[in-house]
Amino acid sequence: MTVDPKKPRTVLIIHGVQTGDDNDLIQDQLIEQLLKSRLGNMPLQFKTDLYRYENLNNQAQSKYQKLIKLIAANPIGEVLAGNALDLIGDVVTARLDTSTAAQIRQGFKNKILEIFTEGSPCYVVAHSLGSIYAFDVINELIKDKHYFDRNSRRTWPVQGLITLGSPIGLSMFKKRRQKLQSLGEGTKMFRWLNYWDRTDPVVSGKLFGQTLSGFEIAEKYRTESPDLGWVIRDRPVDTGKAWLMAHVAYWENPMVGDGLFDLVTN
Amino acid sequence: MVKRMSIFVLAVLTMTAYSNENLKQKAYTALRDFFQLNGKSQGFDGTYVDTPAEFGRTCRIKIDFTIPGREYFTISGEYTAVGTLGDGIYFDAAPDTFTRVEIQNGSLIVEQQFRDSFVTGSESVLQATKHSGRLEIRLKQKNRFLFFTDTVEKRCIATL
Numbered sequence: 001m002t003v004d005p006k007k008p009r010t011v012l013i014i015h016g017v018q019t020g021d022d023n024d025l026i027q028d029q030l031i032e033q034l035l036k037s038r039l040g041n042m043p044l045q046f047k048t049d050l051y052r053y054e055n056l057n058n059q060a061q062s063k064y065q066k067l068i069k070l071i072a073a074n075p076i077g078e079v080l081a082g083n084a085l086d087l088i089g090d091v092v093t094a095r096l097d098t099s100t101a102a103q104i105r106q107g108f109k110n111k112i113l114e115i116f117t118e119g120s121p122c123y124v125v126a127h128s129l130g131s132i133y134a135f136d137v138i139n140e141l142i143k144d145k146h147y148f149d150r151n152s153r154r155t156w157p158v159q160g161l162i163t164l165g166s167p168i169g170l171s172m173f174k175k176r177r178q179k180l181q182s183l184g185e186g187t188k189m190f191r192w193l194n195y196w197d198r199t200d201p202v203v204s205g206k207l208f209g210q211t212l213s214g215f216e217i218a219e220k221y222r223t224e225s226p227d228l229g230w231v232i233r234d235r236p237v238d239t240g241k242a243w244l245m246a247h248v249a250y251w252e253n254p255m256v257g258d259g260l261f262d263l264v265t266n
Numbered sequence: 267m268v269k270r271m272s273i274f275v276l277a278v279l280t281m282t283a284y285s286n287e288n289l290k291q292k293a294y295t296a297l298r299d300f301f302q303l304n305g306k307s308q309g310f311d312g313t314y315v316d317t318p319a320e321f322g323r324t325c326r327i328k329i330d331f332t333i334p335g336r337e338y339f340t341i342s343g344e345y346t347a348v349g350t351l352g353d354g355i356y357f358d359a360a361p362d363t364f365t366r367v368e369i370q371n372g373s374l375i376v377e378q379q380f381r382d383s384f385v386t387g388s389e390s391v392l393q394a395t396k397h398s399g400r401l402e403i404r405l406k407q408k409n410r411f412l413f414f415t416d417t418v419e420k421r422c423i424a425t426l
Contacts, residue, residue: 095418097352098320102345136347143349171380172388172409176351178336178358201412205386 002154004119008045009159009264011035012115014108015050016128016165016202025052030251031125031260038257044265051111053104096132109137116147116157123264124161127250128202131166131194132173142181142190150186150229160191160263164250165200169217180221183229191231193259194218197239197246209243212236235259290361293376297339297355300374300394301329310401312424314343321345325422327403328352339376339392341405341422353407353420355392365389372396386411401426 013027028050035046095101115122126134138158142148149155167173183190194217196203203217204210219234237256239249250256301308307330314325322344328351331337335358342352355378366377373395381387393404405420 095320095416096350097322097343097346099322099345100320101347105347136350140348170382170386170411172411175356175359175380175388176340176353177349178338178351178356181349205382205411207383207385207412 001117002119002152003116003121003156003159005121005154007118007120008047010115010120010122011046011048011260011264012111012122012124013048013050014124014126014130014134015052015054016130025050025054027125027127027251034252034254034257035260035264038254038261042265046264049111049115051108053107096136101133105133105137105140108133109140112137112141112157121159121264122157123260124158125164125260126161126166127164128166128247131163131168134161134163135168135177139181142183148183148190150183150188153188156190158190161193162256162260162263163192163194163218164256165196165202165247166194166217167202167205168194169203169220170205174220179223180228180230182225182227184227186229188229189231190229191263192218192233193263194232194234195237195250195253195256195259196234197237197241197249199242200239200246201243202247289364289367290357293355293364293367293378294337294357296367296369296374297329297337297376298331300396303329303331307332310424310426312401312403312422315421315423317420317422318418321418321420325420325424326352327401327422327424341403341420343420353390353405353418355390366391385413396426399426400424 011031013031015025015027028048032048035048112122112124124134124138138161141157147155147157153159168177196217198204198212199209201207201209204215215234217234218232221230222228222232235255237250237253239246239253241249297303307328309329310327312325312327314321314323324344326342327340328342329339337357338351338354340352340354342350346352355376359378359380363378363380364376365379366375368375373393375391375393377389377391379387379389388407388409391406395402395404401424403422403424405422406417407420408415408417
C-alpha cells in the first residue's frame with residue numbers, strides 16, 4: 001500500500017461541531033471552490049471529501065443543544081445563536097475521552113486509510129474541534145510502524161495538514177497533548193499550517209481577541225530536534241469578520257486557499 | 267512615600283512568586299513521597315466507579331517522573347486517544363498553576379488551574395487515597411470556555 005503521486009489528490013475535510021445535521025455540511029464544496037479559485041490555469045487534478053460525524057455527535061451532545069436552544073429563546077440569544085453559539089459550546093463540552101470521541105477518531109482514521117488504499121495523496125483540512133480529532137489521528141498514524149517512513153512520502157497516509165480556527169492552544173486541549181509524534185531520522189518533512197483570525201474566540205478563549213505577534217498556537221509544538229520531522233507555521237489571517245463570525249469565515253479566505261494550493265502542489 | 271510603596275509591591279510580588287514555586291515543589295515532593303517514586307514512573311490499571319458510562323469501564327493511573335520538568339500524574343481511560351496523557355496534574359506548567367497541595371485525612375489533594383483568559387481555562391483537582399491494598403483516585407475536571415462550563419468527575423480504583 002503506497003501513495004501514487006500521479007493520482008488525483010484528495011483534500012479530506014473534518015469539520016468542527018456545527019448546527020444542523022450531516023445533510024447541512026457543505027465544507028467540501030466550499031474548499032473545492034476555494035482551491036479552484038486559487039489554481040488559476042494550473043491543471044491540478046484533485047477532489048474534496050468530507051468526513052461527517054455530526055449525527056453521531058448530536059446524539060452525545062443532545063443535552064447541551066437543548067441548553068443552547070434555551071439560551072437562543074430570547075432576542076439577544078437568538079442573534080448569538082444564529083449559526084455560531086453551538087460551535088463554541090461544543091468546544092468545551094467535547095469530552096474527548098468518551099466512546100463517542102473514540103468512534104469519531106476511528107471513523108476519521110478509516111476514511112484516511114481508505115484514501116491511502118486507493119493510492120491518492122491525501123491532505124487534511126480540519127476546522128475548529130475537528131483539528132483536535134485530526135491532531136490525535138495523525139499522531140496515532142505516525143506512531144504506527146506501518147506508516148510514515150520518514151524518507152518515503154509514499155508511505156504517508158496524510159501528506160500535510162491545515163487547521164482553521166483551532167482551539168489546540170487552549171489549556172484544556174494543549175496540556176494533555178504535550179508533544180507531537182516524532183517522524184524519526186530522515187529528510188522529508190510533514191507540514192502543518194495553522195490559520196487563525198485574531199478575533200476568533202475559539203482560538204484564544206478571549207472575548208476581545210488576541211494580539212497578532214507573539215501568540216503561538218501550533219508553533220508551541222516546535223522543538224530543536226531534527227528528528228521531529230514536522231514543519232509548523234501559525235498563520236494569522238484577516239477574514240474580514242469579527243468574533244464568532246470569524247470562526248466560520250475561513251472557508252472563503254484567499255490566504256487559506258493559497259496555503260492549501262501550496263501544500264497540495266509542492 | 268513612592269519608594270516605600272515600591273518596596274512593598276516588590277515584596278508582595280516576590281512572596282507570591284516564591285509561594286507559587288513553593289507549591290509546585292510541594293506538589294512534586296508530595297506525589298513522589300505518596301507513590302514512593304525514585305525518578306521513575308508507575309502505572310496502575312483499575313476500574314471506573316461512579317463515573318459516567320461514556321468514559322468506559324477501565325482506567326489507568328499513571329505517574330511519570332522520568333523526564334525532569336515534564337512530570338505528570340494522570341488518569342486515562344479506554345477511550346483516551348493514543349498518545350495523549352489523560353486528565354490530571356502536569357509539571358511542565360508554570361508554578362502559578364499550582365493552587366493547592368494538602369494532606370486531608372490521609373488523602374493527598376493536588377489542585378492545578380490553567381487560565382487562558384478571564385473567561386476561559388481549566389482546573390483539575392486530584393485526590394489520591396491509599397486503602398488497604400487499593401489505590402483510589404478522584405478527579406474533578408472543570409473546563410470553562412467563554413459562557414460555558416463543563417465539569418466531569420471520575421473515580422478510578424486500582425489494586426496496589
